Amino acid sequence: MRFFAFNKLLIRYMITWLTLIIKRLGNVLTTVLTSQEKARIDAQIQAHQHMPGALLPVLHAIQNDLGYVPEEAYPQIAHALALSVAEVHGVVTFYHHFRRHPVGKHVLQICRAESCQAMGAEQLESHIKSTLGIDYHQTTADGAITLEPVYCLGNCACSPAVLMDEELYGRVDSQKIAEIIHEARAAS
Numbered sequence: 513m514r515f516f517a518f519n520k521l522l523i524r525y526m527i528t529w530l531t532l533i534i535k536r537l538g539n540v541l542t543t544v545l546t547s548q549e550k551a552r553i554d555a556q557i558q559a560h561q562h563m564p565g566a567l568l569p570v571l572h573a574i575q576n577d578l579g580y581v582p583e584e585a586y587p588q589i590a591h592a593l594a595l596s597v598a599e600v601h602g603v604v605t606f607y608h609h610f611r612r613h614p615v616g617k618h619v620l621q622i623c624r625a626e627s628c629q630a631m632g633a634e635q636l637e638s639h640i641k642s643t644l645g646i647d648y649h650q651t652t653a654d655g656a657i658t659l660e661p662v663y664c665l666g667n668c669a670c671s672p673a674v675l676m677d678e679e680l681y682g683r684v685d686s687q688k689i690a691e692i693i694h695e696a697r698a699a700s
């Protein structure tokens with residue numbers, strides 16, 4: 513009896529470890545950069561590394577160029593700015609603005625701050641999530657749209673507000689968001 517209980521425990525441990533290893537492997541595989549991406553990161557580092565407090569400008573430039581700041585670039589950034597990889601990692605993870613994973617062709621941000629909440633942002637958010645079939649920080653299956661929360665877009669007078677890429681929209685309802693999504697997909 514004890515033998516079977518021990519075996520059961522062993523199998524459970526093995527499954528847990530295997531799951532962790534597969535997840536880890538998945539993360540490694542998804543962060544492999546192409547030589548072109550590496551060159552673009554290098555170009556952004558070179559263009560901004562001499563600015564005062566260069567880390568933030570470098571991170572912004574990389575995100576603007578690639579859509580996110582790949583973890584694989586941390587050592588490259590750290591070396592160029594004479595920082596530790598932990599420091600770069602700390603700043604990227606501290607600011608919600610920085611994305612650590614690739615995004616779709618368009619990024620749709622929904623304001624979740626007070627004024628928008630008071631004007632129905634929560635219902636709008638559920639509607640958008642079910643329309644796109646994704647949750648926050650996910651991308652639609654066609655790679656067109658990534659959904660992100662944001663906390664005040666400075667458009668409180670026209671709540672609820674959303675930002676599609678660089679375009680700000682106010683008083684958004686289900687009809688308006690359908691148009692916004694349609695336009696973004698058509699432009700892809």
Ligand code: FES
Pocket residue numbers: 623624625626627628629663664665666667668671672673
């Ligand atoms: S609270 Fe949504 S734009 Fe300010």
